[in-house]
Amino acid sequence: MSTFTLDTATSRATPSPVPGKRMTVPSLKGRKQDGRTEQPIVMLTAYTMRMAQLLDPHCDLLLVGDSLGQVIYGLPSTVPVTLEMMCAHGAAVVRGSWHALVAVDMPFGSYEGSPEQAFASAARLMKETGCAAVKLEGGEAMVPTVRFLADRGIPVIGHVGLTPQAVNTLGGYGARGRSEAEAAKILADARAVADAGAFAIVAEGVLEGIATEITRAVPVPVIGIGASAECDGQVLVTEDMLGLFERTPRFVKRYDDLAARIGQAVEAYAAEVRERRFPTTDQTYRPKPA
Ligand code: KIV
Numbered sequence: 001m002s003t004f005t006l007d008t009a010t011s012r013a014t015p016s017p018v019p020g021k022r023m024t025v026p027s028l029k030g031r032k033q034d035g036r037t038e039q040p041i042v043m044l045t046a047y048t049m050r051m052a053q054l055l056d057p058h059c060d061l062l063l064v065g066d067s068l069g070q071v072i073y074g075l076p077s078t079v080p081v082t083l084e085m086m087c088a089h090g091a092a093v094v095r096g097s098w099h100a101l102v103a104v105d106m107p108f109g110s111y112e113g114s115p116e117q118a119f120a121s122a123a124r125l126m127k128e129t130g131c132a133a134v135k136l137e138g139g140e141a142m143v144p145t146v147r148f149l150a151d152r153g154i155p156v157i158g159h160v161g162l163t164p165q166a167v168n169t170l171g172g173y174g175a176r177g178r179s180e181a182e183a184a185k186i187l188a189d190a191r192a193v194a195d196a197g198a199f200a201i202v203a204e205g206v207l208e209g210i211a212t213e214i215t216r217a218v219p220v221p222v223i224g225i226g227a228s229a230e231c232d233g234q235v236l237v238t239e240d241m242l243g244l245f246e247r248t249p250r251f252v253k254r255y256d257d258l259a260a261r262i263g264q265a266v267e268a269y270a271a272e273v274r275e276r277r278f279p280t281t282d283q284t285y286r287p288k289p290a
Contacts, residue, residue: 139189
């Protein structure tokens with residue numbers, strides 16, 4: 001058994017995942033034909049094995065986003081996220097999935113120095129996690145890096161518009177592209193990254209019209225988050241759409257209120273423990289009959 005495979009004998013999940021044919025980079029890229037994507041790409045973030053198992057049957061792409069810095073580790077931004085964190089969570093998500101293509105974010109500081117630094121980091125992510133692609137933030141400035149990786153067998157997803165790793169430069173997480181110059185720059189960034197060989201592009205936090213324009217302008221799938229329904233696919237942070245946080249960005253739609261439901265379940269458990277109503281005979285062991 002490789003570290004990329006779940007040990008089904010020890011997995012708590014039923015049914016245990018059955019190895020099958022995963023989505024591939026060409027199959028996802030090929031969804032967009034002559035500038036149109038008939039069937040939008042479904043992408044969500046995943047950071048753990050179990051969440052990956054639950055999301056995998058419904059998703060085309062699972063992103064091990066560096067948003068795990070905030071969502072899992074309670075960090076103030078994605079800036080402190082390390083390659084080690086991405087390797088550990090990436091491997092867990094690959095183990096928990098068998099259908100979706102798994103892409104792992106390159107964390108801040110692991111790729112901006114040079115194409116060679118990016119190659120070393122991306123190769124490590126792929127070797128240690130079994131992921132099939134990496135995502136990196138940035139536009140025209142990242143062209144040599146995207147080309148270097150793509151030419152060397154590393155599938156790259158670009159990320160333009162609101163790029164959270166640049167929060168210290170941007171000064172916050174507000175939508176991008178409100179001025180004509182900024183809108184033109186985002187479009188140029190998307191074109192440049194696509195020309196350099198990215199097989200897909202995430203467009204985050206941009207005015208709807210710009211996201212639609214980018215989607216029409218580039219031949220590769222554009223996956224939106226806070227972008228446009230016209231994009232070739234959509235991605236959200238899973239914990240946001242499940243309602244695990246009180247505060248979420250405006251573009252998030254909550255499909256559940258898991259925070260409230262977890263609160264109710266834990267409240268019931270706490271009451272039963274305090275009243276000695278848990279465990280019952282159903283949950284305790286007694287001697288086996290001789
Ligand atoms: O880190 C992340 O989760 C992301 C998505 C929000 C696109 O980059």
